[in-house]
Amino acid sequence: MNKLNRRKFLKGGLLGGAAALTMSRKAAASESFEGYPDSMGVLVDLTRCIGCRTCEAACNHEQNLPAPDKPFNDYSVFDERGPEGQKRRTTEKAYTVVNRYDTEKGPVFRKFQCNHCQEPTCLTACFVNAYTKTPEGAVIYNPKVCVGCRTCMVACPFYVPAYSYSSATNPVVKKCIMCYDTRLKFGRPPACVEACPQEVMTFGKRKDLIKLGHERIRNNPGKYIDHLYGETEVGGTSWMYLSGVDFNQVGFDTTLGNQPILANVKEFLAMVPMVLTIWPALFTGFHLLATRKEAAKEEQNKNEKGVKP
Amino acid sequence: MKRFVGQGVAIPVDSLIKPNGGGSWSIKEKLLLGLTPEQYMKTLVRNPFNWLLAAIYVVGVPVVVLRFVKGLGYVTHASYDYPWGLFLAWGLFTMVPLSASGFMMGTTVELFGRKDFKPIERLGLLNGLLGYFFAVMFLQVDLGQPWRLIYPMFVSLGPAAVLFLVAWHVATYLSVQVAELVPAASEWLGMKQPKKVIKSVSLGLTIAGIILSTLHQGALGALFTYAPGKVHPLWYSPEFQWIHFLTSAVFGGLCMLIVVSTLAKWFMRWRMDDTFKNSLDPLTLGLAKGASLAMFTYLIIKILAVAHGNKWGYLFTGWGEYYLFELTVGVVVPLILFTSAIRNQRPGLARVAAFMGVFGIALNRINTALIAFNWKLYKEVPAWREVLIVLTVYATYIVVYRAILARLPILYTWKGQAGKYPG
Numbered sequence A: 001m002n003k004l005n006r007r008k009f010l011k012g013g014l015l016g017g018a019a020a021l022t023m024s025r026k027a028a029a030s031e032s033f034e035g036y037p038d039s040m041g042v043l044v045d046l047t048r049c050i051g052c053r054t055c056e057a058a059c060n061h062e063q064n065l066p067a068p069d070k071p072f073n074d075y076s077v078f079d080e081r082g083p084e085g086q087k088r089r090t091t092e093k094a095y096t097v098v099n100r101y102d103t104e105k106g107p108v109f110r111k112f113q114c115n116h117c118q119e120p121t122c123l124t125a126c127f128v129n130a131y132t133k134t135p136e137g138a139v140i141y142n143p144k145v146c147v148g149c150r151t152c153m154v155a156c157p158f159y160v161p162a163y164s165y166s167s168a169t170n171p172v173v174k175k176c177i178m179c180y181d182t183r184l185k186f187g188r189p190p191a192c193v194e195a196c197p198q199e200v201m202t203f204g205k206r207k208d209l210i211k212l213g214h215e216r217i218r219n220n221p222g223k224y225i226d227h228l229y230g231e232t233e234v235g236g237t238s239w240m241y242l243s244g245v246d247f248n249q250v251g252f253d254t255t256l257g258n259q260p261i262l263a264n265v266k267e268f269l270a271m272v273p274m275v276l277t278i279w280p281a282l283f284t285g286f287h288l289l290a291t292r293k294e295a296a297k298e299e300q301n302k303n304e305k306g307v308k309p
Numbered sequence B: 001m002k003r004f005v006g007q008g009v010a011i012p013v014d015s016l017i018k019p020n021g022g023g024s025w026s027i028k029e030k031l032l033l034g035l036t037p038e039q040y041m042k043t044l045v046r047n048p049f050n051w052l053l054a055a056i057y058v059v060g061v062p063v064v065v066l067r068f069v070k071g072l073g074y075v076t077h078a079s080y081d082y083p084w085g086l087f088l089a090w091g092l093f094t095m096v097p098l099s100a101s102g103f104m105m106g107t108t109v110e111l112f113g114r115k116d117f118k119p120i121e122r123l124g125l126l127n128g129l130l131g132y133f134f135a136v137m138f139l140q141v142d143l144g145q146p147w148r149l150i151y152p153m154f155v156s157l158g159p160a161a162v163l164f165l166v167a168w169h170v171a172t173y174l175s176v177q178v179a180e181l182v183p184a185a186s187e188w189l190g191m192k193q194p195k196k197v198i199k200s201v202s203l204g205l206t207i208a209g210i211i212l213s214t215l216h217q218g219a220l221g222a223l224f225t226y227a228p229g230k231v232h233p234l235w236y237s238p239e240f241q242w243i244h245f246l247t248s249a250v251f252g253g254l255c256m257l258i259v260v261s262t263l264a265k266w267f268m269r270w271r272m273d274d275t276f277k278n279s280l281d282p283l284t285l286g287l288a289k290g291a292s293l294a295m296f297t298y299l300i301i302k303i304l305a306v307a308h309g310n311k312w313g314y315l316f317t318g319w320g321e322y323y324l325f326e327l328t329v330g331v332v333v334p335l336i337l338f339t340s341a342i343r344n345q346r347p348g349l350a351r352v353a354a355f356m357g358v359f360g361i362a363l364n365r366i367n368t369a370l371i372a373f374n375w376k377l378y379k380e381v382p383a384w385r386e387v388l389i390v391l392t393v394y395a396t397y398i399v400v401y402r403a404i405l406a407r408l409p410i411l412y413t414w415k416g417q418a419g420k421y422p423g
Helices: A002-023 A025-029 A054-062 A075-079 A121-125 A151-155 A191-195 A206-219 A262-269 A272-290 A292-307 B002-006 B027-031 B037-046 B048-070 B086-091 B101-111 B115-142 B151-155 B162-189 B193-200 B202-226 B241-267 B274-308 B312-316 B318-343 B347-371 B384-407
Strands: A040-045 A097-103 A106-112 A131-133 A139-141 A201-205 A239-242
Touching (some): A054 A097, A121 A151, A121 A262, A121 B202, A151 B202, A191 A201, A201 A206, A262 B162, A262 B202, A262 B241, B048 B384, B086 B384, B101 B115, B101 B162, B101 B202, B101 B241, B115 B274, B151 B162, B162 B193, B162 B202, B193 B202, B202 B241, B202 B347, B241 B274, B241 B347, B274 B318, B274 B347, B312 B318
Parallel strands (some): A040 A239
Antiparallel strands (some): A040 A201, A131 A139
């Protein structure tokens, strides 16, 4: 019986060890990440936007998206509302949308697209590694490996990724990739930035844009709220915003905090290797304890048998 | 079936050899439960439940087919804000904890050596296997590209993701559960070797089951820690989410086992042998004891999470009332009923509590995934086609479950090893 137990113990240990091997990379991957030093970004100045939707049209053209339901010079879209009064959002046909917010300072227009987080939750939540944060700052997506679990959509704190539900054979995630393939890779600004007639958006190195944003706040007293949205939110984003009114009045979530979303998940991830290493020994121990009387009895039986002849 | 048993036909099949010395059963005869094809058809037609299933299939199967022909957008609301709908809220997040019975029973019998639970062990294992298998089926309905299911295993690995862990562990655990049920199948098929092999590694399998279950049950909860701002604070806790999901899976699995054994007692009594019938009531109370301990633990940790996050204020909102409703109906009341049932030796009461416990799990998981999800946005009501697909897949789960219970030695002991529970 003792021999059998030892063998069983080894088997249990081996199984656990095999599991530990497959999972050990997890711990390494969840370390904190400061962001690429020379990554690019865009500074959006909400006070300059007039809601002309030129950026939407440029995006549609650049990304070869299907024709919109209403033309880009139709401004009735600003009054469109979802089932519970929510404004337009990014869809599989539109990677960026402009919405109008009526505030005490008059109408404010806000362009909305993927913010290209420094530590993107979509990326960390993806179990097939479909997302990449490039050194240039873009968060890009590989449709060839995507299984379609849509965890990235659940995980995105900004409700950005959309999904082509209409496709039966090749549905994929649809989101802004900062024109990576056609422009950013070659050092050129995204199509929307270049198309804007109001110079709402400034393209540049993220660290320079942070300085520029704070300069504008300092040089124009009273014009801006003293906050650069995206500088620190969820660990920082490549797209950052200046606004003349409180950010929560113009559709920004101001409750997200400055930690990357992944910090919430680490509580669980940290526990994984412990379970993998401690559980096998612990439960084998429990088994030996729980069955010790049986084992003793069997041993006794064997001894008695041994004495008989 | 009852009628045929009464008529003295040599059924149900419970050994390799026909009772009146007529040689051994053929596979076909075993599949037909020892009835002639005509008799078997009669039993099928006479059962009103089969008519209900047929009705679900008539409307449901075309919709399932259309989901794959026309895409997810045809059957769901194709919501970008609610990427996960009923397929996952029910099919994955609810089915998996209700299937924790497999590892619970394995642990009780094989690891802690509680041989008294042996008669119900196989039902626990089967409930686990089928629950997981159909959770994967639900996942296949939900995934955008189900044919890429193995991508996280072999094609493109994202090991830092919680879902990566769920995928690997559910896949590994499914094979563990298949292995754990090999003895039952090999008895029925009349093969000795597979059973021997499995028996020699049963402790290893059980421990692997515990590790995998701890991690993936917890991981299902941890998935929601990716969405801190979206899930209502009362249903969300970065520190305790995975513990909540794990501890509730413990009583979820045990309650489901009581529910399934109760349904079997009502509708498949003909298939049970005396050992099972006689031990069912005391075992129900034994399971109730385990479930009530887990419920108590869960309740404490739930309160702890509210205190830890200082979320008391939320309790006095509408969401708070709903949260307290979930905890009261799904945990507190069944806990009291279980306690009373154990003290007064009333298995019937424990069964009522178990039904409530299962309801409580479903409520909690659907709340976390759908109702308290996007609490600052609008509410998503699943499309009718989505509901219909869930019904159809679940009906298939019931059909397969019933078919296996009627055949394999789960509710009865296979004769050939006289009087002893094999395994």
